[in-house]
Structure formats: C-alpha cells, structure tokens
Amino acid sequence: MIVPDDGTRVSDPLIALRRRCDAALERCLPAMSDTGPVAQAMRYAVTGGGKRVRPLLVYAAGQTLGASVESLDPAACAIELIHAYSLVHDDLPAMDDDDLRRGRPTVHRAFDEASAILAGDALQTLAFEVITGGVEVGLPAAAVLAQCRELARAAGIAGMVGGQALDLALVGSQPDLDLLQQMHQLKTGALITAAVRLGVLAAGTVDAEHATALDRYARDLGLAFQIQDDVLDEVGDSAITGKAVGADRERGKPTYTALLGVEPARGRAEALLASALDALAGIPRDTRLLTTVAARLVRRVR
Numbered sequence: 001m002i003v004p005d006d007g008t009r010v011s012d013p014l015i016a017l018r019r020r021c022d023a024a025l026e027r028c029l030p031a032m033s034d035t036g037p038v039a040q041a042m043r044y045a046v047t048g049g050g051k052r053v054r055p056l057l058v059y060a061a062g063q064t065l066g067a068s069v070e071s072l073d074p075a076a077c078a079i080e081l082i083h084a085y086s087l088v089h090d091d092l093p094a095m096d097d098d099d100l101r102r103g104r105p106t107v108h109r110a111f112d113e114a115s116a117i118l119a120g121d122a123l124q125t126l127a128f129e130v131i132t133g134g135v136e137v138g139l140p141a142a143a144v145l146a147q148c149r150e151l152a153r154a155a156g157i158a159g160m161v162g163g164q165a166l167d168l169a170l171v172g173s174q175p176d177l178d179l180l181q182q183m184h185q186l187k188t189g190a191l192i193t194a195a196v197r198l199g200v201l202a203a204g205t206v207d208a209e210h211a212t213a214l215d216r217y218a219r220d221l222g223l224a225f226q227i228q229d230d231v232l233d234e235v236g237d238s239a240i241t242g243k244a245v246g247a248d249r250e251r252g253k254p255t256y257t258a259l260l261g262v263e264p265a266r267g268r269a270e271a272l273l274a275s276a277l278d279a280l281a282g283i284p285r286d287t288r289l290l291t292t293v294a295a296r297l298v299r300r301v302r
Contacts, residue, residue, distance in 0.1 A: 013289060014056060014296065017069075021055040022047075024073045025080060028130050041111045041119035042126075046084045049102045053225070053297060054079040054195040060289040061199030061214060065206055070137050075147055075198040078131035082155050083191060085123035088116050090164065096251070127151065139202060147201050154194035163187025172252040180254050181223065188229075189222030209282070216279040217290065224272035224298045227265050230255040232301070234262055273298040 025046055030039035055076035062072040091098040091106040092113065098106050108116035131151060134144040153159060163186025170183065196218040200206050234257045256265040276294050280287040 014292060017056055017059045018052045020069065020073070021052050021059075021076050021080065024077050028077050028081070028126065037111055037115040038118045038122060041088075041107050041115045042122055044110060045088050045107050045119055045123065046081065048104055050080075050084075051297075051300070051302075052080060054083055054191055056293050057192065057195035057218070057290075058199045058202075060293050061196040062202045063199075064283070064285050064287055064290055065200060065203035065210075067199065067203040068138075071134065071139055071202050072199060074131050074133040074137065074139075074144075075151075075202060078127040078147075078151060079191060079195050079198060081123045081127035081130060082151065082160075085120040085127070086155075086160055086164070086191075088120040088123070092116060095164070095168065124155070134202070140204075143201050143204070147198050150194050150197050150201065154190040159186055159190030159194070160188075163190065167253065170254050173254065174259075175254050177259060180256065180259060183254075184223060184226040185219070188226040189219060192222035192225065193218040210285075213279045213282055217276045217294070220272045220276035220279065221294050221297065224269040224276065224294075227256045227269040227272070228298050228300065230257045231262055231265050231269070233257070269298050 029043050029046060030036075032043070034040070058076040058079060059069060059072050062075075063069060087101060088107045090096050091101055092108055099109055100106065104110065106116075107119060111119075128148060128151070131147055132144060134147060135141055139147075155161065157165075163183055166183040167187055170179070175183070193215060196214050200211055200214060233255065256268065260268065273294060277291055280290055
C-alpha cells in the first residue's frame with residue numbers, strides 16, 4: 001500500500017505515484033489565479049492528463065535502489081515539465097501541426113501560437129529550477145548537479161531535440177530500420193533513459209554493473225514504448241488514445257508499422273520488453289515496480 005502526496009491510500013503503486021507527481025506538479029506551476037495566457041497555457045499543457053511515464057520511471061528506479069520518494073519528487077517533476085514542453089512545441093504548425101492532444105485541442109489551438117511557444121520555453125526553464133530543489137529535500141549538491149547535466153543532455157541536440165530534427169528530416173523518406181531506431185533512441189529513448197538515470201543518481205552510490213543493467217532496461221523499454229506508439233497511431237481508437245489515428249502515415253512520417261507491418265512491430269515491441277525485463281534479473285533488489293511500469297507501458301492501449 002502506497003500513500004500518495006494527497007494522503008489517500010491506494011493499492012496500485014503506479015496510480016499512487018501518478019497522483020503524487022500530479023500534486024507536486026501543481027505546486028511547481030503558476031497559480032490558477034494567474035490569468036496571463038502563457039501561465040494558463042503552461043497549466044493546460046501539464047495538467048491535461050498524460051501517463052506520467054518518465055516520472056514513474058524516476059520513482060521506480062530510485063525506489064528500487066533505496067532512494068526515498070521525497071528525494072525523487074524534484075527530478076520526477078522536472079522531467080515531466082521537459083516532456084510537456086516538447087509536446088507543446090512538437091504540435092506547432094512548423095513541426096507536426098497537430099490539432100489534438102490527449103483528447104483536447106493542442107496548446108496552440110486552445111490559446112494561440114505565440115503563447116504556446118512561450119509556454120514551452122517557460123516549462124523548459126522551470127524544469128531546471130525545479131530539479132535544483134533536490135538539495136532542499138536532502139540530496140547532495142553533487143548529485144543534483146549530475147541530475148541537471150543528465151537532463152540537459154537528454155533534452156538537447158544529443159537527445160530529444162536531435163531526434164525531433166531527424167524525424168522532421170526523414171518525412172517522406174523510407175529510412176532503413178537502423179536509422180529509424182537511431183531517430184527514436186534520440187527522440188523518445190533519451191528521456192526514458194534519463195528518467196531511470198535521474199532515479200539512480202538520487203539513490204547515491206550504485207554498483208556499476210547494476211547501473212549498466214538499468215541503462216539496458218531503459219534503452220530497450222524506450223524503443224518498445226515508441227514501437228507501441230507507432231502501432232497505436234495505426235490501429236488505435238482515437239477515443240481512447242486522445243490523438244488522431246493514422247496521422248503519421250498521412251504525413252509520410254517513418255514508423256515501425258510502415259517498415260515492418262503492424263503485427264511484426266508488435267512482436268518486436270514484445271521482444272524488447274522481454275530484453276528489458278531480463279536486464280533486471282541481475283539486480284539483487286526488488287524490481288517489481290520497474291517490471292510493472294515496463295509491462296504496462298508496452299502493452300498499453302492509449
């Protein structure tokens with residue numbers, strides 16, 4: 001039984017951790033009384049649902065290695081703020097030009113394009129302000145500095161931004177599987193890996209072999225997560241996914257389903273999930289939380 005930040009008792013640990021993260025994010029964001037369009041757009045982008053994948057991985061990795069849930073809150077919130085900013089910018093007309101996100105109008109549709117750009121900028125900078133709060137909950141300054149460096153690297157040109165640039169460059173082309181994998185390891189996988197590493201850093205000194213195993217877990221999970229995303233974009237129910245189905249195919253974006261077909265793509269995601277779980281086998285800790293996160297993410301329907 002886990003008690004989330006709102007004091008309720010929840011038997012499902014992932015639901016409890018999502019609630020905890022949501023409550024912590026509420027404290028980070030501009031107050032509801034702030035009626036400025038950028039502040040409203042920030043709140044809209046972050047509080048409109050979402051699976052909280054990356055925060056869950058921060059919590060799961062950190063707790064597996066003995067970190068307190070309180071010490072993981074800043075990093076969990078920070079990486080979700082980075083993710084939220086990336087979605088706001090990805091949806092813009094100059095990028096993916098999406099009108100729907102999580103079953104609601106995208107930020108630039110609900111507000112305006114300038115407010116969406118500024119809200120994304122503000123969420124990105126807020127992330128680094130929030131993660132430095134780790135020192136206030138007992139993390140050593142050196143650990144927080146390492147977390148800042150890890151998050152910045154994963155979010156930038158060597159990670160998410162670089163992957164998004166490659167994604168845009170590949171529209172209308174037919175890349176081979178290796179190039180598609182490289183793109184997704186940057187665009188999606190870098191933040192997934194960073195989430196696990198942020199939890200590891202909060203836990204302090206960790207056996208090098210165990211850290212390597214957790215990196216493998218994160219790498220395989222990140223790719224499996226993206227493949228399932230491609231599958232859902234092709235055959236999912238928009239009423240469940242909250243996004244337009246078939247949008248990537250209509251834009252000519254390269255996907256695993258386009259290269260492999262739906263069923264082979266599903267099979268590849270399952271194989272990667274098995275590899276991710278196998279990586280946990282050599283860690284002499286209770287890894288059930290990491291196992292549960294991985295299975296639910298890869299087998300999700302939304």
